[in-house]
Amino acid sequence: MDQHEHHSRLFKVGGAQVSRFEDMRLITGNGKYSSDWNAPGQLHACFLRSDRAHARIVSINFDKVGQIKGVVGVYTGADAQAAGYLRPPSFLPPTGKGGMKARVPERPCLAIGKVRFVGDPVAMVIAETHLAALDACDLIDVVYEDLPAVVDPEEALKPGAPQLHDDVPGNCPVEAESGVEAPVMEAIAKAAHVTKITVDCTRVTASPMEPRAALIEYTADTDSYVVHTPSQGVNMTRKQFATYANLGEDKFRVEIQDVGGGFGQRSTVYPEYVSMMMAAKALQRPIKWVSTRTESFLTDTHGRANLITATLALDKNAQFTGLRIDWITDQGAYLSPTGPAGHIRNATSCMNGVYNIPALYGHFKVVLTNTGWVAAYRGAGRPDIAYAIERVVDAAALELNMDPADLRRRNYLALSDYPYKSATGSTIEIADLPGLSAKALALADWSGFEARKAASARKGKLRGIGMSAVIEPTGAGSYPRDEIDISVDGEGQVTVHTVAHSQGQGHETSFAMVVAEALGIATERVKIRQGDADRAPHMVGNHTGGSRSMVGAGTVCHIAANKLIDAGKSLAAEDLGVEPSQVSYGKGEFTSAHSKKKITLAQLAAKKTLAAKGEGTFISTFPNGCHIAEVEIDPETGITEIASYLSVDDCGHVVSHTIVEGQMHGAVVQGLGQVFGEHIVYDKESGQMLTGTFMDYIMPRAGKLKSIQMEEYTTLSKLGPLGIKGMGGSGCTASLPALVNAVVNALGVRHLDMPLTPSKVWKTIQQTNVKH
Amino acid sequence: MAKVELKINGKQHSFDVEDRTLLVNLIRDHAQLTGTHVGCDTSQCGACTIHMNGMAVKSCTVLAGQANGADITTIEGMAKDGKLHPVQQAFTECHALQCGFCTPGMIMAVSGFLKDNPKPTDDEIYHGLEGNLCRCTGYINIVKAVKQAAKAMSK
Numbered sequence: 001m002d003q004h005e006h007h008s009r010l011f012k013v014g015g016a017q018v019s020r021f022e023d024m025r026l027i028t029g030n031g032k033y034s035s036d037w038n039a040p041g042q043l044h045a046c047f048l049r050s051d052r053a054h055a056r057i058v059s060i061n062f063d064k065v066g067q068i069k070g071v072v073g074v075y076t077g078a079d080a081q082a083a084g085y086l087r088p089p090s091f092l093p094p095t096g097k098g099g100m101k102a103r104v105p106e107r108p109c110l111a112i113g114k115v116r117f118v119g120d121p122v123a124m125v126i127a128e129t130h131l132a133a134l135d136a137c138d139l140i141d142v143v144y145e146d147l148p149a150v151v152d153p154e155e156a157l158k159p160g161a162p163q164l165h166d167d168v169p170g171n172c173p174v175e176a177e178s179g180v181e182a183p184v185m186e187a188i189a190k191a192a193h194v195t196k197i198t199v200d201c202t203r204v205t206a207s208p209m210e211p212r213a214a215l216i217e218y219t220a221d222t223d224s225y226v227v228h229t230p231s232q233g234v235n236m237t238r239k240q241f242a243t244y245a246n247l248g249e250d251k252f253r254v255e256i257q258d259v260g261g262g263f264g265q266r267s268t269v270y271p272e273y274v275s276m277m278m279a280a281k282a283l284q285r286p287i288k289w290v291s292t293r294t295e296s297f298l299t300d301t302h303g304r305a306n307l308i309t310a311t312l313a314l315d316k317n318a319q320f321t322g323l324r325i326d327w328i329t330d331q332g333a334y335l336s337p338t339g340p341a342g343h344i345r346n347a348t349s350c351m352n353g354v355y356n357i358p359a360l361y362g363h364f365k366v367v368l369t370n371t372g373w374v375a376a377y378r379g380a381g382r383p384d385i386a387y388a389i390e391r392v393v394d395a396a397a398l399e400l401n402m403d404p405a406d407l408r409r410r411n412y413l414a415l416s417d418y419p420y421k422s423a424t425g426s427t428i429e430i431a432d433l434p435g436l437s438a439k440a441l442a443l444a445d446w447s448g449f450e451a452r453k454a455a456s457a458r459k460g461k462l463r464g465i466g467m468s469a470v471i472e473p474t475g476a477g478s479y480p481r482d483e484i485d486i487s488v489d490g491e492g493q494v495t496v497h498t499v500a501h502s503q504g505q506g507h508e509t510s511f512a513m514v515v516a517e518a519l520g521i522a523t524e525r526v527k528i529r530q531g532d533a534d535r536a537p538h539m540v541g542n543h544t545g546g547s548r549s550m551v552g553a554g555t556v557c558h559i560a561a562n563k564l565i566d567a568g569k570s571l572a573a574e575d576l577g578v579e580p581s582q583v584s585y586g587k588g589e590f591t592s593a594h595s596k597k598k599i600t601l602a603q604l605a606a607k608k609t610l611a612a613k614g615e616g617t618f619i620s621t622f623p624n625g626c627h628i629a630e631v632e633i634d635p636e637t638g639i640t641e642i643a644s645y646l647s648v649d650d651c652g653h654v655v656s657h658t659i660v661e662g663q664m665h666g667a668v669v670q671g672l673g674q675v676f677g678e679h680i681v682y683d684k685e686s687g688q689m690l691t692g693t694f695m696d697y698i699m700p701r702a703g704k705l706k707s708i709q710m711e712e713y714t715t716l717s718k719l720g721p722l723g724i725k726g727m728g729g730s731g732c733t734a735s736l737p738a739l740v741n742a743v744v745n746a747l748g749v750r751h752l753d754m755p756l757t758p759s760k761v762w763k764t765i766q767q768t769n770v771k772h
Numbered sequence: 773m774a775k776v777e778l779k780i781n782g783k784q785h786s787f788d789v790e791d792r793t794l795l796v797n798l799i800r801d802h803a804q805l806t807g808t809h810v811g812c813d814t815s816q817c818g819a820c821t822i823h824m825n826g827m828a829v830k831s832c833t834v835l836a837g838q839a840n841g842a843d844i845t846t847i848e849g850m851a852k853d854g855k856l857h858p859v860q861q862a863f864t865e866c867h868a869l870q871c872g873f874c875t876p877g878m879i880m881a882v883s884g885f886l887k888d889n890p891k892p893t894d895d896e897i898y899h900g901l902e903g904n905l906c907r908c909t910g911y912i913n914i915v916k917a918v919k920q921a922a923k924a925m926s927k
Contacts, residue, residue, distance in 0.1 A: 023863075027869065029807020029808070029847035030807065032806070033809070035806075209906065258871070258872060292813045503871055662909060669912075694817060
């Protein structure tokens with residue numbers, strides 16, 4: 001089935017094709033993103049940042065800033081110290097391997113005593129205009145005493161490496177383990193074949209198109225703050241502000257509307273924001289700051305940055321008997337809230353991938369380097385572990401001279417093996433990779449590849465094919481439950497409140513579809529309100545992250561709608577002159593067969609308060625899929641073209657095919673970006689970032705991936721009433737290994753680290769030609 | 773300071789701005805039309821694309837003073853009499869936007885491009901979108917929207 005047919009199926013609500021509800025304001029210029037908020041009397045902040053990777057701050061002289069008209073104040077680390085804004089939250093488990101106590105360093109909102117990466121904020125200037133603040137930053141003299149810097153995580157772990165933090169010896173905040181080491185070592189010792197591979201899941205940056213921004217207002221009466229800043233959920237943002245600033249969550253009101261992309265980068269409350277709190281309070285005026293893109297590259301949380309060694313043991317029948325993962329996770333100069341915790345937890349959860357591997361062991365070393373900090377990024381460890389597994393499986397197939405599809409087939413868990421208790425302790429609910437991948441291989445005509453390869457060769461092109469078979473956990477949250485408030489007004493309009501916040505995922509449409517279906521009414525009658533500033537503090541729920549919102553908040557929309565129907569039956573019984581048990585509901589009407597009366601939602605809500613609260617607690621669901629890519633490489637230029645891309649995915653029950661397909665497109669192309677161009681690079685000597693603009697950091701452009709042949713193969717999750725599995729990140733998890741496997745196959749090499757730029761591919765072709 | 777007189781979405785404006793003010797800042801901060809976005813510092817992302825005297829330009833790459841006397845159209849001026857421009861219509865119908873931040877610049881760039889090339893080939897569309905970055909959609913539905921808009925506009 002081609003995509004056009006898919007699209008025609010979707011967004012058919014009540015027979016009429018509708019666009020997303022959020023679209024109208026976004027296509028007419030009426031969206032409201034963080035930099036669009038302004039407040040009367042606002043001042044502007046600008047940050048002076050470290051221009052070196054590692055140095056002691058000897059002195060900061062800002063006498064000259066008075067030359068600039070409109071400068072109101074300068075803040076430095078001394079102010080951060082006085083305010084006590086020293087420690088962002090960290091979700092790192094407190095103990096690691098062998099009871100090792102995690103060492104979480106301070107991160108003052110403005111550097112105190114030392115700078116640790118290029119971009120570390122040293123001073124904040126506040127002025128009447130943005131340009132005045134910018135000019136004043138140029139007049140601040142900072143005297144530094146340079147220290148040796150280390151930007152490579154393996155170097156940072158060596159004895160004698162420059163030390164970033166006095167209280168983090170060896171630059172290692174924690175080592176962690178999953179699974180049990182001895183059985184894996186035994187499997188490796190007894191193996192008929194062992195394949196070992198080290199893959200660099202490179203450092204990249206999320207690059208949502210909306211740069212970070214904030215407007216922070218102080219309210220003296222209540223000693224509290226109003227915050228407007230990009231967020232993945234206002235309660236998570238309030239919680240992080242509260243932790244960083246040592247205040248109660250009730251001191252923060254977060255008001256936001258549209259968020260210009262997230263991908264995990266918005267899951268952090270940044271030091272700039274709490275620095276601005278100091279000025280907002282001291283000056284009693286709102287403070288606004290908008291990041292430049294170069295500041296984004298330097299200081300937004302980066303993603304991935306994992307160096308992973310996978311050692312796979314196979315018996316004489318090519319059955320996997322054990323897998324050891326040694327993982328170095330570079331976290332940059334400080335620990336972000338979500339960084340190391342997500343990487344370790346998510347990698348542990350599906351360390352067996354889609355395979356039956358009886359023995360698993362993971363060893364994680366968290367490392368600090370003189371680079372930008374790292375956090376969750378579209379998958380947060382899920383794509384990384386899948387990349388390592390799917391690369392080691394392909395390398396094993398190459399070494400054993402086996403078809404990679406056949407090696408996978410021999411090792412897939414069967415549908416009947418689920419729920420599967422993995423050797424790292426997770427219970428993986430359901431998947432059917434034998435069936436799913438068979439569909440993918442047939443659709444991609446895997447067995448006909450040699451003919452296509454020969455055809456490409458006749459054109460002078462190198463053709464390669466690669467597959468990935470992946471699974472990942474999504475749904476478990478960090479809050480005890482997800483709540484949804486639902487109410488109906490006298491016009492019959494349904495209002496639904498959630499604290500999960502879309503950054504482009506389209507909750508206003510997909511959540512409305514869930515509610516409308518449950519209530520049997522038109523989707524247009526359902527209004528989704530996300531993160532309402534007044535209501536959110538009284539609601540419990542997770543932010544939108546880890547592909548979980550449809551599993552959590554979306555499912556609770558269904559639960560809440562049904563609770564509303566139950567509540568309505570009790571209220572309607574009186575009007576209908578019957579017992580509540582004698583009231584039926586359907587299509588917006590309560591009816592009674594006994595009294596032959598009816599009352600609509602609107603009529604009932606006009607008389608009585610018609611509202612309900614739904615709630616639910618969810619554990620992980622496991623979306624999975626098989627992606628197959630074919631590439632064609634021009635050996636003259638090293639340029640890789642995607643000849644075809646096919647995906648078969650199991651996302652459980654799909655609410656909106658249009659939105660799911662859109663998420664899949666975006667996720668696959670984000671993976672493609674990392675495979676072919678994106679890479680945050682630091683100079684090893686100076687620690688300067690070499691990729692600080694879109695001219696140096698190669699984002700995917702239109703046409704690199706022309707189309708995806710997209711198919712579904714569904715097994716329903718029984719963990720929630722709707723059978724949904726989370727999705728959003730899974731396309732990225734699948735595309736990294738599928739594309740790298742295809743290029744490696746085309747080149748006939750064992751492995752090549754990302755990014756697979758034309759120059760790297762061309763050089764590889766030259767080298768292998770020499771060898772041959 | 774520079775005095776800049778220009779027409780934006782059919783309405784005449786006069787602003788006194790610092791000489792170094794960029795057109796995008798005049799539009800956002802002085803004219804308070806925040807539909808035009810800033811996504812980078814190096815003219816790569818195209819989120820700030822507007823029409824200046826009928827041509828699609830990146831308003832971060834034009835000084836406000838250079839726009840003196842110009843006729844500017846921003847995303848807010850694209851729908852006429854409550855009717856969406858065909859490019860706007862195509863973007864929503866093809867699900868060619870997710871977070872929406874790049875979308876105004878995309879719509880302005882595409883509508884400018886289709887004026888120059890009403891029947892583009894696929895390769896011409898890719899080339900036409902080279903100066904606009906989107907992080908959410910993977911561009912597949914954007915390309916589809918361009919084709920749909922081209923078809924609608926040729927009717």
